[in-house]
Every structure is written in C-alpha cells, then in structure tokens.
Amino acid sequence: MGDKATLGDRVDELLINPDVIERVDIIDSSGKVQYTVPNSPTTQKSLQIYAYITSNESMIGPGEARTGLEKYGEELVIEADLNRGKHPSIDFLADIVEKDQKFHSHVVTPYSAKPIPEHVRKAMPEIAKKFGTPIHVYDEQGIRNTCKEFNSAFSWNKGFRNFFAVKACPNPSLLAIMKEHGFGADCSSAPELSLSLAVGMRGEDMMFTSNDTPDSEFQYARDIGAIINLDDITHIEAYKRATKRGLPKLICFRYAGEESEGNSIIGNSAERKYGLLRKQIFDAFEIAKAEGVERFGLHTMMASNERNPRTLLRQAEIMFKLAQDLKVQTGVDLEFINLGGGIGTPYKPWDRSVDLKELGEGIKNLYDKMKMIGPDGVYPGKIFFECGRVITGPHGLVLTEGRHIMQKHRKYIGVDMTMADLMRPGIYGAYHHVTPLGKETEEYDHIYDVSGSLCENCDKTAVQRFLPAGIKRKDLLAVHNTGAHGRAMCFNYNGKLRSGEVLVHPDGSFDMIRRHETEKDLNATLDFPGSKYAYLGRKKNG
Numbered sequence: 001m002g003d004k005a006t007l008g009d010r011v012d013e014l015l016i017n018p019d020v021i022e023r024v025d026i027i028d029s030s031g032k033v034q035y036t037v038p039n040s041p042t043t044q045k046s047l048q049i050y051a052y053i054t055s056n057e058s059m060i061g062p063g064e065a066r067t068g069l070e071k072y073g074e075e076l077v078i079e080a081d082l083n084r085g086k087h088p089s090i091d092f093l094a095d096i097v098e099k100d101q102k103f104h105s106h107v108v109t110p111y112s113a114k115p116i117p118e119h120v121r122k123a124m125p126e127i128a129k130k131f132g133t134p135i136h137v138y139d140e141q142g143i144r145n146t147c148k149e150f151n152s153a154f155s156w157n158k159g160f161r162n163f164f165a166v167k168a169c170p171n172p173s174l175l176a177i178m179k180e181h182g183f184g185a186d187c188s189s190a191p192e193l194s195l196s197l198a199v200g201m202r203g204e205d206m207m208f209t210s211n212d213t214p215d216s217e218f219q220y221a222r223d224i225g226a227i228i229n230l231d232d233i234t235h236i237e238a239y240k241r242a243t244k245r246g247l248p249k250l251i252c253f254r255y256a257g258e259e260s261e262g263n264s265i266i267g268n269s270a271e272r273k274y275g276l277l278r279k280q281i282f283d284a285f286e287i288a289k290a291e292g293v294e295r296f297g298l299h300t301m302m303a304s305n306e307r308n309p310r311t312l313l314r315q316a317e318i319m320f321k322l323a324q325d326l327k328v329q330t331g332v333d334l335e336f337i338n339l340g341g342g343i344g345t346p347y348k349p350w351d352r353s354v355d356l357k358e359l360g361e362g363i364k365n366l367y368d369k370m371k372m373i374g375p376d377g378v379y380p381g382k383i384f385f386e387c388g389r390v391i392t393g394p395h396g397l398v399l400t401e402g403r404h405i406m407q408k409h410r411k412y413i414g415v416d417m418t419m420a421d422l423m424r425p426g427i428y429g430a431y432h433h434v435t436p437l438g439k440e441t442e443e444y445d446h447i448y449d450v451s452g453s454l455c456e457n458c459d460k461t462a463v464q465r466f467l468p469a470g471i472k473r474k475d476l477l478a479v480h481n482t483g484a485h486g487r488a489m490c491f492n493y494n495g496k497l498r499s500g501e502v503l504v505h506p507d508g509s510f511d512m513i514r515r516h517e518t519e520k521d522l523n524a525t526l527d528f529p530g531s532k533y534a535y536l537g538r539k540k541n542g
C-alpha cells in the first residue's frame with residue numbers, strides 16, 4: 001500500500017458520474033423525504049457517496065452505511081469517528097450505524113437509464129409478440145461499434161487482439177460478428193473451442209485458458225492448435241501426460257498476481273485459485289525453454305468488472321515489469337502479454353464507463369515509458385485482451401412481462417423471468433437497471449422488489465428499487481446490461497426452461513439466434529422407458 005488515501009481520493013474512486021445525477025433524496029421509513037443532496041459543486045462529494053451506497057439496493061441501513069464508511073479508509077467506523085465533523089456525509093452515515101436506522105436513498109437522474117437504442121426499442125413489442133418472453137435481446141450495431149472502438153484504442157500496438165471471452169456470451173451468431181472484427185476467442189472448455197471452430201476460428205485464433213483442466217481438453221486444444229495458457233506449474237507435466245507429447249512451440253503461463261489488486265468477483269490475491277505465483281512463473285519459463293519451447297506469452301486476470309482505469313493501468317504496469325524481469329532473468333522475449341478480461345461496464349445509469357480510448361493511451365504511455373520495445377523493435381510485441389463483458393454486456397437486455405402485482409411486507413412486481421434467466425442479481429446482488437416500456441419518462445418514485453417464480457427468495461431481479469407507479473400485468477419491462485454473463489449463466493432449477501436469444505440488426509429487423517428451451521430439451525438426458533411421456537425414455541437400440 002502506498003500513502004494513505006485521502007477522503008477525496010476515496011470518493012473519486014467511487015466512479016459515479018455526477019454529471020447525470022440531478023439529486024439524491026434520502027427518504028425515511030414513512031416515505032418522507034428527509035434530506036436532499038442537490039447536484040451542486042459544493043455537494044458533489046456527498047452526492048457521490050450517497051449515490052454509491054444507494055446504487056446496490058436503494059437502501060441506507062447500518063450495513064450499507066458501513067460500506068460507505070469503508071470507502072473513507074481501512075478503519076471503517078473508527079475512521080469515521082476520527083473524521084467526525086469534517087464531512088456531513090461521514091456524520092450522517094456514522095449516525096445510521098450507531099442508531100441502527102434505515103433510510104431509502106434515491107438517486108434522481110434526468111432520465112431513467114441510458115436510453116435503449118431506438119431501433120431496438122421499436123422492435124421489442126414485436127419480439128415479445130412473436131417469440132414470447134422472457135427473452136434475451138442483443139443489439140448488433142452496439143456490439144459492432146464497441147468492437148471497432150476497442151480495436152481503434154489499441155491500433156498503436158502492432159498485433160493487438162481481443163480474444164472475446166466465449167463464456168460471456170456463447171452464441172455463434174455473436175462470435176461470427178467478433179471474428180469479422182478481427183477478434184479471436186478466449187475459451188475455457190472444449191465446447192467453447194468447438195463453438196469457435198464452428199464460426200471459422202482456427203489455430204492461434206483461439207486461446208485456451210482453463211483451470212483444473214481435464215486431460216481430454218488439453219488434448220483437444222492441442223489437436224486444434226489453440227494457444228495453450230497453463231494455469232499452474234504442475235500443468236506442464238499434466239499437459240505432457242495428457243497429450244503424450246512435449247510442450248508446444250508456443251506456450252503461455254497465467255500469472256496469479258501477488259499484488260493486492262483485484263476485486264471481489266475474481267478474489268483478492270491471497271484467495272485467488274488461478275495462475276502461477278511469481279517465483280513459479282520464472283521456474284516455468286526456464287523449464288519451457290529447456291524443453292524446446294520457442295515462443296512465449298504471459299497472461300493474467302486480476303480483476304473483474306473493473307471500471308477504475310487506475311486499477312487497469314496498474315495491472316498493465318505489473319505485467320510489463322514482470323516481462324522485463326523475465327527477460328533479464330531467463331532471457332525470454334515474450335511474443336505477447338495478455339492482460340485478461342475484466343474491463344467493467346456501467347450497470348447503474350449514473351455509473352461511469354471506462355473510456356477505451358483513454359485506457360489505450362494510458363497503456364501506450366506505460367508501454368513507451370517502460371521501453372517495452374526492445375532493440376529488435378518487436379519485444380514484447382503484442383498486447384492481447386480477452387474481454388467479454390465490455391464487448392457485449394451493455395448491448396443486451398432481457399425482455400420480460402409483468403405477471404402478478406402484489407402487496408406483502410413489500411410491494412412486488414412478479415415477472416415472467418426468474419433468476420434462472422439472469423443469475424447475477426441473485427448470486428452477487430448485482431444491479432441491473434429495469435425500465436418498464438412506455439413509462440421511461442415517468443417519475444421513478446415507488447419502491448418495489450421485482451421477483452420471479454423460482455422457489456428461492458433471492459430470485460429477485462431488483463430489490464427495493466424505485467420504479468414508476470402503475471406497472472400492470474402484461475406490461476413489458478426491459479432489464480438492462482445483460483449481454484454478458486447473462487444467458488450464459490442460465491440454469492434449469494425448478495424445471496425452468498432456458499430462454500432464447502434474439503439479435504436485432506442495425507436496420508431494426510431481427511432474428512432468433514437461439515430458440516427457447518422446451519420440456520423435451522430439459523428431459524433429453526433422462527432414461528425412463530415405458531413412460532406415457534415417450535420422450536422420457538431413450539430408445540435403447542436407436
């Protein structure tokens with residue numbers, strides 16, 4: 001850790017975009033607005049603090065207040081106590097913790113969310129009518145624009161390539177778009193390699209990064225000539241045993257990252273299960289060299305959904321320094337450095353996005369400053385990424401329909417999607433913005449939970465969320481930013497059938513690129529002959 005961060009630094013790290021926040025209202029349990037923080041230059045820090053702690057679930061209770069206080073320093077409430085009187089937000093949050101109070105805090109923006117692109121918005125009622133809901137919808141134009149933006153941000157680096165993380169959205173229609181934009185495929189399993197082959201990726205277009213890898217997948221990756229990225233020093237021997245061959249001419253190793261960088265999804269370095277430790281990296285490159293490997297790559301993935309450019313730049317700096325140390329100690333000239341995936345996207349309407357152009361420039365500055373180009377002009381040649389979320393995430397949404405509007409301890413909007421269609425809110429408490437179509441410009445001033453039919457209480461797409469009043473059965477709702485790690489994480493618990501996918505083209509026409517699952521699909525692996533439900537039994541001889 002460097003010097004202790006100041007309050008100002010901490011607040012800046014929240015990466016909330018105060019430009020789109022009109023004010024934050026703090027509302028007591030009776031629904032009265034008790035406190036308003038307007039967006040003025042003198043209140044912007046408070047605004048960011050409240051917007052940040054609100055953004056998870058609109059609630060400031062002791063837990064959320066503590067999280068807010070955490071942002072001021074390592075000592076949580078103790079630090080807040082030390083700072084008492086220095087900042088009104090600290091006092092307010094410390095009071096909440098002390099008195100165990102609960103407030104709703106509502107971020108008011110001039111618009112409910114980043115507007116859905118017009119051609120997609122227009123197509124949505126028709127998509128719902130034609131294919132039914134819930135359904136995952138993607139915007140082809142948006143995806144193409146982001147591919148271009150990413151390539152352009154790194155066009156200074158000869159050989160730059162993003163290997164799209166297939167796990168983020170494993171649909172060949174989308175992978176084919178990536179391929180058109182020169183992307184490769186980052187694959188973590190044999191089925192992901194097969195999908196990439198199916199769209200015409202070949203050999204080193206595919207990078208195979210897996211962990212706890214089965215022998216059969218080492219064999220498959222080797223057979224098709226994918227770049228092999230080993231996750232552990234023992235995998236050198238595991239790979240040779242599995243493939244009955246020596247190491248390939250090109251090998252890459254995944255660096256675990258021993259610095260404390262990283263965030264809660266990927267885990268802090270002490271808990272991270274992935275990659276080789278620093279010392280093991282040097283040993284691994286020595287072994288590979290001795291075994292006749294001629295081409296080398298270095299890889300890492302230290303953070304996930306990271307929107308702080310400082311963290312992303314720091315990761316690049318760590319990797320460039322490691323490349324230099326490797327050159328000095330082992331004489332290895334790296335052909336590429338893969339900086340992994342993990343570039344974050346704004347899920348909340350007031351979040352800032354990562355400016356890819358600025359990130360590209362920042363990494364170029366580091367690259368130049370650290371003299372990463374050797375005397376031969378190519379060392380260490382290429383920069384790779386394997387981003388998924390930033391490419392497709394903001395360009396997907398789930399279209400769902402209101403089913404039961406209910407009043408229990410809380411108000412519920414029961415919808416036809418469940419956590420089985422979008423797992424992130426249930427497992428990570430992730431925020432996905434919800435827009436009721438046709439009510440985009442209404443006041444978002446009523447609090448609801450948006451729930452599904454799964455027998456799990458965490459089956460809630462939104463918890464204590466401000467939405468317009470009057471949402472009815474059959475109303476369409478769009479759940480935003482579901483284009484990555486959305487459909488890919490669908491599951492079948494409670495006999496839920498996984499939803500289909502639709503691609504909206506730039507001219508507003510659309511195609512179903514994956515049909516909805518049927519009960520027959522769900523039960524296709526069962527073997528129960530003689531049932532009146534014929535599909536439950538496989539034909540023994542057919």
Ligand SMILES: Cc1ncc(COP(=O)(O)O)c(C=O)c1O
Pocket residue numbers: 165168186209301304305340341342343386387388389390484
């Ligand atoms: C090794 C690896 N690479 C790339 C990714 C893609 O990350 P993102 O979609 O956040 O860019 C992941 C995500 O889990 C990963 O584990």
